[in-house]
Amino acid sequence: MxxxxxxxxxxxxxxxxxxxxxxxxxxxxxxxxxxxxxxxxxxxxxxxxxxxxxxxxxxxxxxxxxxxxxxxxxxxxxxxxxxxxxxxxxxxxxxxxxxxxxxxxxxxxxxxxxxxxxxxxxxxxxxxxxxxxxxxIATYTAHLNTLLAGTKAQLLDTRKTTPNFRICEKWAVLIGGGVNHRYGLFDMIILKDNHVDYAGGVAQAIAATHAYLAKTGRQLPIEIETRSLAEVQQALDAGGIDRIMLDNMSPDQLREAVALIGGRYPTEASGGITEQTIGEVARTGVDYISVGALTHSxxxxxxxxxxx
Incomplete structure (x- = not known):
């Protein structure tokens, strides 16, 4: 007990x-x-x-x-x-x-x-x-955190976890000094590339999400994944979001995106980030860096x- x-x-x-x-x-x-x-x-x-x-x-x-x-x-x-x-x-x-x-x-x-x-x-x-x-997991999380020293970036986990063992894996990320992203599909909305493509675009995906939340009476944070500066601008134009994910962008693109967003929303870099690249990504000024390898590798x- x-x-x-x-x-x-x-x-x-x-x-x-x-x-x-x-x-x-x-x-x-x-x-x-x-x-x-x-x-x-x-x-x-x-x-x-x-x-x-x-x-x-x-x-x-x-x-x-x-x-x-x-x-x-x-x-x-x-x-x-x-x-x-x-x-x-x-x-x-x-x-x-x-x-x-x-x-x-x-x-x-x-x-x-x-x-x-x-x-x-x-x-x-x-x-x-x-x-x-x-x-x-805690050991690797602590190691990656040392590579973020001198930046404001915080290290996030993902849903790339072992089925039925997520509770322990996300707990271990916390112990190692990382930050938990959403726990599952139920506690945060992340509109990823496939959601955007199926919905017909960034603006359409955000609009449909707001309609869904209003209809169901739910209050959930909304994050939108963007793959280009054009999509970043579309997300800014649409508004009504809580975080912008910058997916598979180069450090130069990340810096441009951070400047374009201008602090209006927290930013998250994701996509194939390794211990060799995480320091440079952190120095672009992003607020969060999500790394699936924390729990899957x-x-x-x-x-x-x-x-x-």
Whole structure:
């Protein structure tokens, strides 16, 4: 169970213990969403039972284990791990030794867990899978953020996430110092190239969107993707938007577009931006840079749960 504790921390009950952990305050990180994710993931892995543990480990056996860091990077998933252990067995005792966002190196110990041996083994793989992937994302996010130093640009993630694992991947971006873009199709309108082409143009897409929002009574931010300076001008002429995306533009084009927009709307650069190009893109004056590779092309951080 998770609840709010004094000082903006969240707390979670670990058997008889009350353990304070930092959780970013993103709207999607609700107790219900985290519980649903964990239960579905355990159902996928455990099925009708962890027969390896059930067959080889006595029911009364109690043991302990710790999470060994085997790579260098930024740790993520420390607030998620105890929730997994608790779901498997509320009597497991989880002791955090590091925190989300900590810089780690080989040999560091992130946490210890103690209790029924079967339960530790059943929870092991889900905890490691989540934390390795999340730590890889946080590590890459933190690295790209260093390349934005001296600029106003903020690093955004995208919807290029693993199905049913988005909650953890976007959480990891936050831990690494990035900014979450929309969570899904429901919480923001982004009129991308295909929307614009199907609608008949930039102005038509924006007009249709306003009509839809008025008809349905919804209030959602609107972002329009533009592919040229001509489309930027069309977006400015139409108005009624909240952000302009500048897609697959060269640094020179980005600078022209930023000048043309003149601060009337926040700007977002996107499209094939890499660690080799992100610094130059940031120096064009854009407000945001979205990078799909944050969640679709990262290397997991090597972690291992070891008995001791």
């Amino acid at each position: 998770i609840g709010k504790a004094p000082g903006g921390l969240y707390w979670q009950r670990q058997g008889p213990y009350l353990c304070s952990v930092q959780l970013p305050t993103a709207s999607y990180l609700t107790p219900e969403a985290l519980t649903t994710f964990i239960r579905l993931a355990l159902a996928e892995d455990v099925g009708d039972g962890d027969h390896s543990a059930l067959s080889s480990i006595p029911a009364e056996a109690r043991n302990r284990a710790h999470l060994l860091v085997k790579g260098e990077g930024i740790l993520a998933g420390m607030a998620l791990a105890p929730l997994v252990f608790e779901e498997v067995d509320p009597t497991l005792q989880f002791t955090p030794l590091l925190h989300d966002g900590a810089a780690v190196k080989p040999g560091d110990i992130a946490f210890t867990v103690e209790g029924p041996a079967r339960s530790i083994l059943t929870a092991e793989r889900l905890v490691i899978n989540c934390m390795q992937r999340m730590s890889g 990262v290397k997991s951080l090597d972690l291992s749960l070891k008995a001791y």
